[in-house]
Amino acid sequence: MKNYYLPDAVNLENKRTGRTGDGHKMVVWAGGKIENMAHTKMCHDMDSGPMWDMPFLRVKLNGRRFCNETLEMSVMCNYLLSKEDSGHYAQIFDSAYMEKAKDFPGALTKPEDLKNFMPEEEIEHKGVMPQLIATFKADTLEELADKLEINNKEAFIESVKQYNAMAEAGKDTAFGVPAKYMTTIDKSPYYGIHKHIRFTHADSGVEVNGKLQCLTPEGKVIPGLYAAGNVAGDFYGANDYPLTIGGLNLGYNYTEGYFL
Numbered sequence: 001m002k003n004y005y006l007p008d009a010v011n012l013e014n015k016r017t018g019r020t021g022d023g024h025k026m027v028v029w030a031g032g033k034i035e036n037m038a039h040t041k042m043c044h045d046m047d048s049g050p051m052w053d054m055p056f057l058r059v060k061l062n063g064r065r066f067c068n069e070t071l072e073m074s075v076m077c078n079y080l081l082s083k084e085d086s087g088h089y090a091q092i093f094d095s096a097y098m099e100k101a102k103d104f105p106g107a108l109t110k111p112e113d114l115k116n117f118m119p120e121e122e123i124e125h126k127g128v129m130p131q132l133i134a135t136f137k138a139d140t141l142e143e144l145a146d147k148l149e150i151n152n153k154e155a156f157i158e159s160v161k162q163y164n165a166m167a168e169a170g171k172d173t174a175f176g177v178p179a180k181y182m183t184t185i186d187k188s189p190y191y192g193i194h195k196h197i198r199f200t201h202a203d204s205g206v207e208v209n210g211k212l213q214c215l216t217p218e219g220k221v222i223p224g225l226y227a228a229g230n231v232a233g234d235f236y237g238a239n240d241y242p243l244t245i246g247g248l249n250l251g252y253n254y255t256e257g258y259f260l
Contacts (some may be wrong), residue, residue, distance in 0.1 A: 001025070005034060006202055012043055012077060012087045015198035023231035027206040031222050032214040035233030040203040042241045043077035043087070047132035049117040049193035050109040054101065055181040057092040057163050060085060061149060063156030065163065068175040074240035077197045087197035090148045092160065093183070094190050100183035114191070134194040141190055148192045160185050203241050203249075205233030212260060228256035 001021045055069040115121040117135040138144035145153045167182040207215040214225040
């Protein structure tokens with residue numbers, strides 16, 4: 001189903017299994033159709049490290065900067081859909097980040113707490129999935145590149161150099177990040193988080209009307225056939241599941257279940 005309805009996301013590794021879309025398929029087999037807006041999807045990485053939406057320098061594994069870092073992590077998948085990228089990128093900052101990024105939006109994670117996301121730290125990792133954490137610290141940028149699995153060290157070093165120059169000049173001539181969100185990366189040790197965006201699920205369903213009756217491709221009601229909750233479509237419509245509205249999916253399911 002992913003290959004058929006979301007071919008743009010085929011290079012993103014599935015984060016969850018066993019979700020085979022049986023409800024969707026039964027409606028389609030009975031003459032219904034998947035909604036046209038079938039590209040709202042949840043593709044995240046909140047496991048490798050914290051501060052995922054912080055505007056720290058972001059580079060692909062080829063070492064090159066690729067986006068405006070003020071964009072949310074939830075839209076990063078759109079830049080990383082190729083087979084070469086397959087959802088991978090890295091966030092870079094230095095050991096002075098607590099001071100340099102104090103005015104960044106969101107909450108900073110203290111260095112001591114950051115250790116919880118570092119597989120190299122011999123501590124009890126709490127509240128995380130040890131096989132997915134991927135935050136690293138290194139004395140040199142070259143060493144950090146190795147730990148982050150960046151495959152072009154020269155390009156990576158040059159990206160940091162160019163980023164530092166723009167931060168010092170107070171103007172991002174490449175991607176337009178506001179000067180207040182650009183900080184130099186020049187104090188050892190250096191930090192990096194290897195982000196791996198995976199496909200969690202598609203927030204799409206079948207066409208229904210206001211009574212939750214399933215519709216044919218021509219918009220006609222299929223008598224006696226209804227769809228609710230995550231099988232019903234036409235509810236989402238953005239790039240990502242709206243994380244700003246807590247409990248939205250549960251409320252949607254409960255309400256439609258009650259309605260039926």
